[in-house]
Amino acid sequence: MAHGSTRPTSRDVAQAAGVSQAAVSLVLGDKWRGRVAETTAERVRQAARELGYRPNLAARNLRLGHTRTVLLVVPALTTEFFAGVYTGAARIAAQHGFGVVLYPSPEGIGPARDPFASAQAALDGVIASSMAADALTAIHGDQLPLVMLDSDPEGSLGAATVNLDITDGVRQVTEHLLGLGHRRFLHLAADIASWTFEVRARELATRIGQVPGTSLLTVRAPITIEDARDAAATALAAKGPRPTAIICDDDKLAAGAYKAVRRLGLRIPDDISVTGLDDLALATAIDPELTTVRLDAEQFGERGMQALLAVLEGREPTAGDIPVQLVVRGSTAPPSTP
Amino acid sequence: MAHGSTRPTSRDVAQAAGVSQAAVSLVLGDKWRGRVAETTAERVRQAARELGYRPNLAARNLRLGHTRTVLLVVPALTTEFFAGVYTGAARIAAQHGFGVVLYPSPEGIGPARDPFASAQAALDGVIASSMAADALTAIHGDQLPLVMLDSDPEGSLGAATVNLDITDGVRQVTEHLLGLGHRRFLHLAADIASWTFEVRARELATRIGQVPGTSLLTVRAPITIEDARDAAATALAAKGPRPTAIICDDDKLAAGAYKAVRRLGLRIPDDISVTGLDDLALATAIDPELTTVRLDAEQFGERGMQALLAVLEGREPTAGDIPVQLVVRGSTAPPSTP
DNA sequence: CGAAGGAAGTTATACGTAAAACTTGTGGAG
DNA sequence: CTCCACAAGTTTTACGTATAACTTCCTTCG
Structure with a gap:
């Protein structure tokens, strides 16, 4: 005191x-x-x-002209995934004497006059996840070294990008499901304008379209269990032959799909298979446990931080996407009705 | 560039x-x-x-002698709960021109020489959640204004405290369950040395002990679904009359309890009732949806930040615990076997 | 008409640190 | 004995900002 x-x-x-x-x-x-x-x-x-x-760090920073602090911009903090990204980034940062400050971007925080007002000058760099490129230019205005996570390598203003191998994730899911014999698919998509999800949708359509006799229906929903449940319920109630597999853009969406399926009196995986994306704690909490694509959030954060350090030191960031891994659990099985 | x-x-x-x-x-x-x-x-x-x-913020901070930045110390970032606390704290902070820096305390981040090395001097205050008081003295060494979340008001070194009304939460849960007719309880406790959980265990014992003909068994488990499942399974397999209700210290523990119950071929809530604590997304993802105590994480963060602002301005922080609310869903019902 | 007072600035300084440039003292080589 | 190199410091300065203290000019009023 x-x-x-x-x-x-x-x-x-x-x-x-x-x-x-x-x-x-x-x-x-x-x-x-x-x-x-x-x-x-x-x-x-x-x-x-x-x-x-x-x-006194303020004095030191002033003298040295840098702060050894970077900003991590995440879309929101509502999921374990970005907690993992932060943890990974912070671990690497700490090893190099850096600190990581978090900025959950969109709404949520309330209108500071300038989102960066409380940090901008005290930063050495920025790692930004899943943001539209234009919003980002407005933010960093070419002032700070920048690494983008989950972002289009072509459209990132020359900033370094670090991505998960989403394309391969789609490959693993579709091969698994097609291999089991599924032909009629429902894609429960995240209602988010993000490069990752667009790539995913496109890739999914391509892969499934290549196989004769397949169909693919897409519905969008915000990433909450209730929204996902309602969207899936509506789609499943539609006339025509019912899909035998639901491919979800997120584990939470999958949890919603479970509810929709159960509400129809159907069973997973006997009547309908479901897959997710993320491998959150949720995935093993629900019954049956969810077949999903594991994203290594911490590695994602680590790679992002490493890339930023490289940029700061004038080196070339390591190239290559981060591998993802399909985890097969109890929510997928061969379709009963052919 | x-x-x-x-x-x-x-x-x-x-x-x-x-x-x-x-x-x-x-x-x-x-x-x-x-x-x-x-x-x-x-x-x-x-x-x-x-x-x-x-x-240049470094220069401004130096000149002004303060940084308008506070540190939020959380035990880990593995759950939505602390994301909510952060969001609430950051909202209030932003309204007052403050920034919030996050420090996920225990392991996880890796050994910076001094956990505060990257921040200490650049801070105006600290909000610390769920830490042992002695670890905290070591950290802040009486140097910075401090607010403790979830901490014993008596043993907090004179620091201001902000707490959830845990006692009332226990009251609501026990009244609900006792009112349904339950008498034999299993307490699936979080294996964490934290004041909140100690208070909770004590209060639970007291409340249930007051009613004649009741029994209470306690088992501890780390907060993961698998650990909780195993701990609950062991407890349920014990000889003697089986508990009719499982009171869990956390929603994740409850999800584990679901698995243990299901593994025995029993049904929730028909054979066994289960309650949680937190009201995470998990609570409505599992089937049946979980009866749990909703903790308003954002309000928790808001109150913490408000208290710190009060301390910084020499005012007295607002007293009073934050109310919690039992949310009754499908996981509780009267016991079938009396 | 002189002085006072306000408007519209400017000059000077301190915050605490890191580091370049300078000083002093000592031992050893030539 | 002289000079130099080196150890062991000290003195000084700059980083960019906010603000107290000062200056200058103009207007207004007794």
Whole structure:
């Protein structure tokens, strides 16, 4: 409770140790070899410890001209996925003496005059996930090194991009389902204007379209269980032969699909197979456990941070998409009605 | 990609507008009324816009002696709950021109030399959730204004505390279950040394103990679905009359309990009732939907931030716990076997 | 008509740090 | 004995901002 007494500065430490402020900076900055005697150095460290000295970061940042802090822009914090991305990014950052500040982008936070007002100048770089490229230009205005996650490599203003191998994820899902014998598909798509989901939809259509005798119906829903349930219910109630497999853009959507299926008195996977995307905790909580594509969120964050570090150091970021892995569980089986 | 050219400073703006640096600071800091002519002010703003000027926050922070940034310490980011706390805190912070930096505390981030090394000096205050008080002293060393979430009001070193009304949550759950006729309870407890959960266990024992003819068995499990499933399965397999209701410290634990129950070939809620705590998305994803206690995470964060602002301004934080609300869904019913 | 007071600025300074440039003292080589 | 190299510091300065203190000019009023 004694935070009334102003914090000690390096000058206070210097006085206590009987040396100049410069000497303190040298010793504590670990640049003292050959410049300060070991005994003096120890005296300085001792004094710093006793006074509880912490360098003033604002002053240091000003002097150094950088902050060793980067901003991670995520679309929202509603899911474990971005928590994972953050964790991964923060881990790599910490290893390099960097900090990561989070900015959940769209609404949610309330209108700061400028979303970056509280951070902009104090940042060394930005990692932005799933944002429209134009919104992003407005934000960073070419001022800060930038890495984009989950973004079109072509349309990213020359910024480095790090992506999950979504195309391969679609391949694994469709091969699995086609291999089981499914031919009539419902795509329960996320109602989000994002490059990833567009690629996914396109790829899905292509892959399924290549096989003769297949059909693909697409419905969109916001990523909540209730919305997904209603959208899926409507689609399943439509006339004509019922789909035998529902491919969902997200595990939450899949949870909604479960409810719709169950409401019709049908069973998973006997009557209808369901697949998800993400592999959240949700996937193993529901019954039957969900066949889904595991996205390694932490690795995603790690790679994003590594790419940003590369940009900051003028190196070329490592290329290549992050592999994803289909996890087959109990929600998929061969169709009963051919 | 042109971030090679150094960013413009207020001096550059001054030169472009043909005024002194002080005038720029006055105008842009909105302190110019009666000090600078409107036409000059407009000229300055114009120049600032054209140069894309952003004040250097490091310099401002140094000058002002504060950062308008607070740290939010959370135990981990694995659940939506703390995402909600963050969102609430950030909302209030933004309204007051503050930023919130996140620090997921225990492991997870990897060993920075000092967890606060990257932030400490640049902070105005700390909101810490669910940490042991001693770990906390080590961290903040009486240096920064502090608000504790979910923490013992008695043992918090005089720091302000903001808590959920856990006691009332227990009351609602036990009254609901006792009212349905349940008498034999299994408490599936979170295996976490945290004040909240201790209070909860104690209160539960007291409340149930007050009613004649009741029994209460407690088992602990880490908060994962698999651990919870195994712990619950073991407990349910024990000899003696089987519990008719499982009270879980967390929705994820409840999801695990579902699996254990189902594995025994029993049905929820017909054979066994289950309750949770949190009201995550999970709660409505599982079947039947979970009867649980809704914690308003965002309000929790908001109140925490408000309390910290109060401390920073020398005011007394608002007292009073945050209300919680039992949400009755399909996982609870009267016991079939008396 | 002189002085006062306000408008519209400018000049100077401090915040705390890091590091370049300078100083002093000492031992050893020539 | 002189000079130099090196250890062990110190002095000084700059980073970009906000603001207190000062200046200058013009208007207005007694």
